[in-house]
Each structure stands twice: as C-alpha cells, then as structure tokens.
Amino acid sequence: MPSHIVVPAVHKLTPDVAKLFAEHYHTDPNDDDPQSLAWSQRLAARPVILAADAGMTGGNFVVAETGSFVVCTNEGNADLSATVPGLHIATLGIERLVPRMADLGVFVRMLSRSALGSPITQYTTHFRGPQDGGEMHVVLVDNGRSHRLGMEDFWTSLKCIRCGACMNTCPVYRRSGGLSYGAVYSGPIGAIIDPTFNERKYSTLPFASTMNGSCTNVCPVRINIHDQLYKWRRVLAEHHELPFVKREVMNMAGRLMGQPKLYRAAISGTETALGVLPRFALYNWLNPWGKNRELPHPVKQTFHSWYKQNRLKTKKKGEDA
Amino acid sequence: MSSRDAILARLRDNRPDPAAHPLPPVARLGNMDAGRARFEKSLALLGGQVLEPQAGESLSAAIARRFADAKIICSAVPDFEGTVRIEELGTPQKAAEVDVLVVRAPFGIAEMGSIFLSEAQLPTLNSAAHLTQHIVVILSEATLTANMHTAYIERPEFHTARYGVLMSGPSATADIQGVLVRGAQGVRTLSVWWEP
Numbered sequence A: 001m002p003s004h005i006v007v008p009a010v011h012k013l014t015p016d017v018a019k020l021f022a023e024h025y026h027t028d029p030n031d032d033d034p035q036s037l038a039w040s041q042r043l044a045a046r047p048v049i050l051a052a053d054a055g056m057t058g059g060n061f062v063v064a065e066t067g068s069f070v071v072c073t074n075e076g077n078a079d080l081s082a083t084v085p086g087l088h089i090a091t092l093g094i095e096r097l098v099p100r101m102a103d104l105g106v107f108v109r110m111l112s113r114s115a116l117g118s119p120i121t122q123y124t125t126h127f128r129g130p131q132d133g134g135e136m137h138v139v140l141v142d143n144g145r146s147h148r149l150g151m152e153d154f155w156t157s158l159k160c161i162r163c164g165a166c167m168n169t170c171p172v173y174r175r176s177g178g179l180s181y182g183a184v185y186s187g188p189i190g191a192i193i194d195p196t197f198n199e200r201k202y203s204t205l206p207f208a209s210t211m212n213g214s215c216t217n218v219c220p221v222r223i224n225i226h227d228q229l230y231k232w233r234r235v236l237a238e239h240h241e242l243p244f245v246k247r248e249v250m251n252m253a254g255r256l257m258g259q260p261k262l263y264r265a266a267i268s269g270t271e272t273a274l275g276v277l278p279r280f281a282l283y284n285w286l287n288p289w290g291k292n293r294e295l296p297h298p299v300k301q302t303f304h305s306w307y308k309q310n311r312l313k314t315k316k317k318g319e320d321a
Numbered sequence B: 001m002s003s004r005d006a007i008l009a010r011l012r013d014n015r016p017d018p019a020a021h022p023l024p025p026v027a028r029l030g031n032m033d034a035g036r037a038r039f040e041k042s043l044a045l046l047g048g049q050v051l052e053p054q055a056g057e058s059l060s061a062a063i064a065r066r067f068a069d070a071k072i073i074c075s076a077v078p079d080f081e082g083t084v085r086i087e088e089l090g091t092p093q094k095a096a097e098v099d100v101l102v103v104r105a106p107f108g109i110a111e112m113g114s115i116f117l118s119e120a121q122l123p124t125l126n127s128a129a130h131l132t133q134h135i136v137v138i139l140s141e142a143t144l145t146a147n148m149h150t151a152y153i154e155r156p157e158f159h160t161a162r163y164g165v166l167m168s169g170p171s172a173t174a175d176i177q178g179v180l181v182r183g184a185q186g187v188r189t190l191s192v193w194w195e196p
C-alpha cells in the first residue's frame, strides 16, 4: 500500500531502505546514503528491464483529439518500460480525459508544481501509437468512476489530477501518515473517493478531518474537498447505523496509536518530508491558508527519541551512582 | 452487453449536462519570453547542463573532454560521427551499451528547459534516449518556444509523433526519504549543445 500518491514510500527512512536493499540486492546494510542507494537500485533494475517481455505504465492524461496519453515521471522508469520491451501496456483512468492537445499545457504546468514544487516532471511523454516493431495496448479503467459521475455532490472529485498537494497540507495526513487510511488513496482526496469504492470499509475516513479547508485551498483543480467531506458524513449517517460510525471513528487513529513502531515511523517520515518539501510547494499563492499561518515546523527530534537519548541515559547513570 | 458498452452507457446517463460545461477557449497564458537565457535557467533548475565549447572547439572535442571515459558514443545525427550510428544498434536493448548519445531536438521549451524527442530524431530506437548513460542534445536557439501553452498550440509534433518525450534535465528521484538524486533509471546527465 502506498503511503502517498506521489512519493509512495515516504514513510520509509534511509536505514529502512538500506536494510531492504541489503536483503534483496545484497548491498551494504550500513550504507544509507540516498545517492548510493539510488545507484544500487539503478543497477538492480537494469537487467530486469532489459530482459522484460512487456512493460506496463499508467497515464496522467488522455487527449481526446489525438487519442494520445501522457505519462509524467521523474525516474525514467515509464519510458524505459515503454520503449525497451516490444510490448507496452498502459492502464488509464477514464476520468483523465482532456479535450484538445492545446489544453494539456494547463494540466502539465499544474501537476508537478502542485506535487513537488518543481516546474515540470523530468519526463513528460506523449504516446499516440506503438513504436516500430512493437505493440501498444491501452486498458481504460472505470473502477467505479462512471458510477461516481452520477453522484451529484461528489462527481467533481473526478477532476483530481493526483498531485498530492491536499495530502501535503493536511494536518491529519501529516500527523497520521498515509498508511493509517488503509486505502490506496489516502489524505483528503482519499477520504472523499475511498467511500465510493466501499462505503462501509472506508466509512470512518470522512470523519477524520478538522474541516480546516486547507485541502480545498491548495487543490489546483478546485475540488471542494472539505465540503465533500462534510457531505459524506451526512450520506454515511443516513446509510449506516450511526453507532456503527461512531464506534469505528477512532479505528484509524487507534490502529496507528496502538502500534508504537508504526506511529513513530509515520511521524518521522512525515517530518522528514516536511523538511524536504520546498517551502514553495507548501506556501504559495495557491495556499492562502499558509499565508498567515505557519505550518508546524518539522522538528529535529521527536520527544520519544530525545527521551531515549537523554533521560534513559541519565536514569541509568543515576542508578549507577 | 460488454463491459465497454456498459461503461459507455453509464457515462452517457450520468454525465453532467454538456450545455452547462461548454468547452473553454484555448488558454495561452504566462511569460512569452522564448529566449536562450530563460531556457538555460530552467534547464539548470532541472539538473540539465549546457555543453559550452571551449575556445571554438568542435562538438566531438567537447564530448571527448566532458566524457573522457566514454567508449561508445552513438550518433543519431548526420553531421556527427561518433563510434556507432543509432541505426546500427539493431535492438532496443543494445542501446544499454552506449555511453553517450548525440541527438538533435526539433525544439525546446524556454519555460521548462525541456527538449523534445520523437521516433523521428531517434530513428527506430526510442529506447536509446533512456538506456544510454548520458545524452547530448543539439538544439537551435531559433526553435525555442516560450512555454507549455505555445508548445502544445504551435508544435505539430504533438499531433504526428507516435512517441514524443519532453525531457527536462536527466532522470531523477526523490523516492528515498525525499532526498533529490539526479540520475535515476534513465540518463544520468543531459547536456545541451547550442547549434552554432
């Protein structure tokens, strides 16, 4: 399960990655330098790509006018998957359709600056047909989207371009981390679309909000996320026994708080991302919420790790004396 | 009814009234500066470089200086030799052995420092642009377009190419604890050589 739609492994710290790579790629478990970890990843992935019979990609946008689809990535993995094996299979959400090629400019400009604060992704690739000697197949994915289009209060969530800005700004997401949502889509956007997949399973998500509206303010396609959160509460209350909802409300937090290790990982992951995400991504004209307010500072050390370092030691010393 | 028909029927039933959502006019927004200085600034921001000739040196001399250890230099342009021609590589996988690919882009985008490549510039081997370790892109200042709007509105390649990539600097990742690393799965460096 990804913990973020743009940076899916943001809850993993470099030592976690070093351990994982040591296990699978036989690298030095003590080398937790992101630069050399990324290099090991490159070396490990190349043979897999070279030997693959098919490559799969997603797609960020689909253009009705030309029948093209657009894939935006930074690593280059999508372009390698599409051009090295002879067979390219792309799965595309049907809601990503824009009418004309000339409309793409708006969306490409919005995506990466809302996602990471960079002007554009390193790769923006336009596929309109198979390459010479190859095949290209497209799978159009509905998965409830055509149904959602008919939900008067909620259909505008289909405008989402999956930039993740609402997650980056959300105080609940930033404290609890993406894994606590228990769904592929986490954060504010997850909280309003997950219930369309399974109302009962995700019934608690719309309740985990302070209604501060920060998500709505940063959303580049202006989805009224916090209004929809409120409307979902009404729908869920009508569809289910309220006690059920009430009983389940604390589940999300409970799951996380009940597992200290997971909680600490979530906290330090979120804090690191906060420290790294450029201010420009968090405070810009799209985010009037941030204009007069300061987002919580990423702390250098959590209380837990400070306590472990200082108090536990002192206590031991005291016992010795 | 096939699932495809079922989905299409549901979309027709459920779609908001098209009259309430007319097609907006095409947007042509932002800074219209299509200059070289703007391009170079954006290119640097995304981790790309300009390969500057020293004392009037040729492209091959500049490549030999910049990529001193490179053994296989692949050319996709008629006016540069290299050690191998892209047409000779044969299979997409073969491009993995290339150290430096030299290619000519039909245009660049000043706003993003992006260069465009399609199957027309990579004759039959799109993979060469990604499997090679380093890429050197020959670009003419006269082909720069101001921004994403002008690019999509004016460039015919977006309607004709089957594979068209805008590369903005080299591959990169921030997947490991949010730390930016340049040189991920694709090219490790991207350099622009200005057409004299």
Ligand code: SF4
Binding pocket: A114, A159, A160, A161, A162, A163, A164, A165, A166, A167, A189, A215, A218, A219, A220, A221, A222, A223, A225
């Ligand atoms: S809801 Fe808006 S802010 Fe959130 S991911 Fe989608 S487009 Fe981005």
